[in-house]
Amino acid sequence: MTTDTKPEKPATRLPRRMPGWAKVLTAVVVVLVVMFAGIRLSLLPGLRDFFGTETHDRSGPALLESIQDMSRYDAASGNFQVVVDLEKDAKYLPDAIRGTRTLYVGAGTVDAYVDLGKVGDQDVTVDDDRTSATLRLPHALLGKPALDPDRSYAVSKQRGLFDRLGDLFSDNPSGEQAVQKLAVKHIGEAAKESELIARAETNTTDMLQGLLHSLGFTEVKVTYHA
Structure with a gap:
């Protein structure tokens, strides 16, 4: 007589929390990547134009406040x-x-x-x-x-x-x-x-x-x- 046994499931591991110093290091790396990316864009005019911004003047009319002789x-x-x-x-x-x-x-x-x-x-x-x-x-x-x-x-x-x-x-x-x-x-x-x-x-x-x-x-x- 044979007895069927179910295979044991592998134990699931909970994800480890990122330590505080690692979060700070990650933030610094992200900031440095953004800075160097800006430098790269300034060195490549084509990319800079592609990601360029447009300027719109939505100012109101100038008002005359006073006149002096x-x-x-x-x-x-x-x-x-x-x-x-x-x-x-x-x-x-x-x-x-x-x-x-x-x-x-x-x-x-x-x-x-x-x-x-x-x-x-x-x-x-x-x-x-x-x-x-x-x-x-x-x-x-x-x-x-x-x-x-x-x-x-x-x-x-x-x-x-x-x-x-x-x-x-x-x-x-x-x-x-x-x-x-x-x-x-x-x-x-x-x-x-x-x-x-x-x-x-x-x-x-x-x-x-x-x-x-x-x-x-x-x-x-x-x-x-x-």
Whole structure:
């Protein structure tokens, strides 16, 4: 007599849980793959165009908030260019891990003007024959530096590993606000050291003398006071 026996089923093994350090390592590998993939796309223009993005301007119309009457005479404008070399280091960490360095070329203009709205009746003297006039004007002033985005650009950007990872989750990766502010500051300082104010006062004097000469004045004297 034979007895039928059923074959024993192999014991099923439960999947092992991934340890915590392995999860962290996997996340770092994924991030590095994404970074290197972006570099590869930048080196291959064809793939970059294939995965390119389209830009759509859905901005609303600009609204006029106010109108102001201008009484100043813009007599001169200076064009400036500055190379900003901004480096930020982290304590106790090498630059390859944490740190940024940006080389930025900033181009902008600064206007010099004379505020004719500050000229009062006591500042204008005309003789009885209306052939001679004396004008006392305030000294010329410098306007705020205006950075030109079309002529300003970043030459190079160097970032540590942590800074690159932070840019992936940042709303404004590789922001240039810091170097732009420095460029505006240096341009304003250069304008103060230039002859822009003197040129503005000379041009204002020439303009007023030409205007009054056309009105019949033979002698026109223009002075500037604080």
